Amino acid sequence: MTLKEIAREAGVSISTVSRVINGNENGAASKATRDKIWAIVRKTGYTPNVSAQNLKRKAPVQDTVAKPVRYIDCLQARSVNLSTDPFFADLERALEQEAFNNNYVVKHTFRPIDLNSPETLLPPNGENVCGLVILGRYMFTKQQLQLLTKAYRNIVYVGLNTIPFKCDQVVCDGYKAGLDAISYLVELGHKKIAYLGEQDNECRFRAYKDALAQHNLPFSIRNTANVLQSTEGGYRGVQMLLKQNSDFSAVFCANDLTAIGAIKAFHEQKKHVPRDISVISVDDIDLSQYMNPMLTTVHIPIEELGRQTARLLIDRINGGHNLPLKVELPFYIARRDSCAKHRPGR
Template sequence: MTLKEIAKEAGVSVSTVSRVINQENTKAASPKVQARIWEIIRRTGYSPNKTARNLKLGQSAEHRDPDPKSIACVYARTHTDMSDPFFSQIVKALELEAIKSRYFIRYSFTSQDLGRPETAAQLTQFPADGIVVLGRYDQRIASLVSNLSKNVVYTGLIPMDFQFDQVVCDGSEIVYTAISYLKSLGHTVIGYIGEQDKEPRFSGYKEALSKLNLPFAQRNTANVHQTSEGGYEGMKMLARTCDDLSAILCANDRTAIGVLHALKKLNFRVPEDISVISIDDIDIAQYMSPMLTTVHIPTDELGKMAFKVLLDRVSGGHRMPLKTFLPYYIAKRDSCCPLNRDRRLFSTLRQQASH
């Protein structure tokens, strides 16, 4: 990859790419353009030859510009890919913040990538100055990451026990807030669609029902991947087995997209027949039909704060692990309403199907 090829893909001049890479002028391009250039560099593995540049300019060693520092992002959840809109927004905000301090994202890895020999070789040859772990991780990921860098920040919805810096929203409290809101609307039989195995949102759902004296039944839950496809299949499963739910908690907005689609296919009205609440508040949530009621997670602030904590760690500003909690709120839109006693019931749907 050459500067010319990077410039062509980014839609800017070669001189603009050069200035961004060499940090000669922070106003050479907007933050979004700079982020686009660094994303191309990360994806292609381009490595600026700073030594040659300094020799060309006749700069002595003590006056040479320091190289931009690099970050590796690890998408730790097994079923989360890099296109996940929740984590994509966090990374976008992180990258824009990083540019201000001459950092760029050199690598993006999934949890599967991290254990591969070629990944370790790549990080050994071109080590990152810090690692940001996105989403819940396990002991294997913690060990691998610890061996790669001493500068690690985790961000997500699940406070972890491992000794990394953390920037989080508390997933259990988020779920409790969502269930409490549904109860305030008169809903008492509330389902859950999302992952269940070692999933704090599911355990938080059960705990919230218990604390609020609401009934729990496994038949009112669907254990599916937290994707739109998973949500669609999960809703169809519940329609065949569940009690007469009046509300559903979706583990995230991607799941809710599939749930709303399935309910439409089943001729259930949202929210008149059933209320749907979710977690994340990705951009598309406010444009769905109906507009999705969801717990707003401050993804931009998670990304910005994760980088600031990482920067402080790299520069020696702190040694003990930090745990930072960010606030959240319910974005109340159109997919929830007070309990409707005249709503359509799943039991009626099954009776009609049996005749």
């Protein structure tokens, strides 16, 4: 397939397709269009014509030898639907771009439920699938791990939680991010802090409890709501907290989507953020800075997570390392408008 054919199928110009797949995405197209273009690239296995590109740059003749196309697969362990999860959607897009720049195409994506049918892990004959990326945490069974390691020689995991699996891992420590988020609320004078998000095997919930203990603050289960980390989960979580007669002046949400749903629920309950309730979360997705109020959140370098994941996997494929490696990226608190100093009487 050519750029012209991709452009025709996507309904955009050739120059738009070129900018998107060559990494010049800022301002090149809307998110929906970029996702559509990458879906076509994935479906068709398109790779750039290296010879043509190098000739255009007047590269030496020996550099114009085309390399064979290689493929990698993605296991979307954390997200059910990337269209509603901007964190993993942006991460996977950055991963695809970096892989594409190195002549790899993300060919197949599947979910944990597909592990119940082993044949889904067998790529069609002739496809040179070299490795697997696991996007996000999932509690794999022993049988599932055996299935993955049998199907893929090279595996890299990426996410905020580490996993008990001997493979390369690219992480931004969600536990430490949670500790810092709670500490920031404590600095603002908050002593009654609630939690919204998942709890089972979730490092951010563990950080919430540990941070309260470190600051000699009480933990109360009625100040928590065990909900899915989504806008709907955050919205429902606030309703649960209010129904439980919870007593809090601030809320730590496990991710931005949860915080967005929570702020909507607080607004409907006539509770002002941050005057009445401070809200902090983790991720710093693009939408967080366009909310009202703008969301205070722990910034995770989402795109860099994707790029580093692709680089680490390709290095392993090429024999650059054999032992499991762990790459940890930094984070910081993006201080915006959804948190305020605690007011006496709250």
